Amino acid sequence: MILSLPVVRTLTPDLQPATTAVAIQEVSPWDIALCVTGTLISCENALVIAVLFYTPTLRAPMFILIGSLAVADLLAGLGLILNFVFTYLVDSSVEFVTLLSVGLLISAFSASVLNILAITVDRYLSLYNALTYHTERTVTFTYVMVIFIWVSCLTLGLLPALGWNCLRDESTCSICRPVTKNNAVALAVTFLLVFALMMQLYLQICKIAFRHAQQIAVQHQFVAISTTKGVSTLSAILCAFGACWLPFAMYSIVADSSYPVIYTYATVLPATCCSVINPIIYAFRNPDIQKSLWMACCGCVPSNLSLRPRTSSDV
Numbered sequence: 001m002i003l004s005l006p007v008v009r010t011l012t013p014d015l016q017p018a019t020t021a022v023a024i025q026e027v028s029p030w031d032i033a034l035c036v037t038g039t040l041i042s043c044e045n046a047l048v049i050a051v052l053f054y055t056p057t058l059r060a061p062m063f064i065l066i067g068s069l070a071v072a073d074l075l076a077g078l079g080l081i082l083n084f085v086f087t088y089l090v091d092s093s094v095e096f097v098t099l100l101s102v103g104l105l106i107s108a109f110s111a112s113v114l115n116i117l118a119i120t121v122d123r124y125l126s127l128y129n130a131l132t133y134h135t136e137r138t139v140t141f142t143y144v145m146v147i148f149i150w151v152s153c154l155t156l157g158l159l160p161a162l163g164w165n166c167l168r169d170e171s172t173c174s175i176c177r178p179v180t181k182n183n184a185v186a187l188a189v190t191f192l193l194v195f196a197l198m199m200q201l202y203l204q205i206c207k208i209a210f211r212h213a214q215q216i217a218v219q220h221q222f223v224a225i226s227t228t229k230g231v232s233t234l235s236a237i238l239c240a241f242g243a244c245w246l247p248f249a250m251y252s253i254v255a256d257s258s259y260p261v262i263y264t265y266a267t268v269l270p271a272t273c274c275s276v277i278n279p280i281i282y283a284f285r286n287p288d289i290q291k292s293l294w295m296a297c298c299g300c301v302p303s304n305l306s307l308r309p310r311t312s313s314d315v
Helices: 029-053 061-088 095-128 136-158 181-215 220-254 261-284 287-298
Strands: 007-010 023-026
Touching: 029 061, 029 261, 029 287, 061 095, 061 136, 061 261, 095 136, 095 181, 095 261, 181 220, 220 261, 261 287
Parallel strands: none
Antiparallel strands: 007 023
16 A cells, blocks of 8 residues: 655765766655554464464354454554565555555455454354354354455455556545545445444444343342443444544545645554554453463463353453
């Protein structure tokens, strides 16, 4: 995703022979921040993938979706790093380089958003169909959902390379070259629809959770406190997701390539930070993954770590 063309300076004759000129690119602090963010994203999610891969017990539908999300975020982090390399160390004027970079970023971040939606759907189904959730049918449904997500996102990433780009007409570029303005608007509107669906699902999850709390009269006080905490956590998750992505989505709709690039950077950076938060929210808070991490690091599990199996309905 090429946000701007690097600033180029030419060394003066005092520093080189008069017959030659060496172009030096001034590195944008924003690009450095994105590259650092990409490195952090890659490290976090590589750890999540390693834990899930080397722990045979973590094969439930919930962990399949967490693993798919980690792969998407890992690719997003690598995409940010490659974007920096392509911008400053490789000739970014080569069309192949530009299209490869933007295709990877579109596919990865689209997969990240859709995997978060899939996790939300999984949590809803685990509460709505609690009696039939833990069946082979659920595992099959999860795999189908993951395959659909990746096929859709890889297709989106290929569109710029298939001609849906603004390399031939710069006036049609969006805030993220070479994505066209129309394509950027379509992606932003799709995100807003996904966000609206997530809000509706989380609202239904809260309703079901409160209904369960009312049905357990013996543990009324404990469940009420637990449910309230769970709703607060769900609200924090949804607010964090919206705070990261909504500014970029809204700006993509109203702005184009003629707008100051500083505004693009200011909305892109929070969006990428969502992939930094995702492992913390969906993986590192999970007791089963925590136990695997403790076993891998020191060969023991803290006594205060919950021994209760965690289900998809947990937050």
